[in-house]
Amino acid sequence: MSKRADLLTLVRAVPIGRVTTFDVLAQKIGEPLALVQSLIAHLSEDEREFVPWHRIVAKGGAIGRGPHRDQQFARLVREGVQVLPAGIVHDMPRFLVTFDGAPQHTRKPVEPAPEPAAPLSRSRGMKSHR
Numbered sequence: 001m002s003k004r005a006d007l008l009t010l011v012r013a014v015p016i017g018r019v020t021t022f023d024v025l026a027q028k029i030g031e032p033l034a035l036v037q038s039l040i041a042h043l044s045e046d047e048r049e050f051v052p053w054h055r056i057v058a059k060g061g062a063i064g065r066g067p068h069r070d071q072q073f074a075r076l077v078r079e080g081v082q083v084l085p086a087g088i089v090h091d092m093p094r095f096l097v098t099f100d101g102a103p104q105h106t107r108k109p110v111e112p113a114p115e116p117a118a119p120l121s122r123s124r125g126m127k128s129h130r
Helices: 003-012 022-029 033-041 045-050 069-078
Strands: none
Touching: 003 022, 003 033, 022 033
């Protein structure tokens, strides 16, 4: 399968109401970011009909600035993706698909507090309980 076919397969795998980034796609297919951006930007009108290109955004959540910007904005909002008026996906970790099987944002496990160290010296009249 070609890298272009791999890319289009990944894009089709982004569920309704979710987005992914050009960076994620580039990493998954092992191609430079610029190539992935170019391939998506140059999809034919026929390909735009069956490939959910509108679910691909920039790393920070910004939608495209090209001739299809308004269409991308409207489609994302219709699918339930929260897009700010400036054209940026709000709460990106909630909507982001990374294809790695793990949630995008996970909380770091809380480590237990260290036990207090025993005092090194005794006060007058106190015994050490070591």
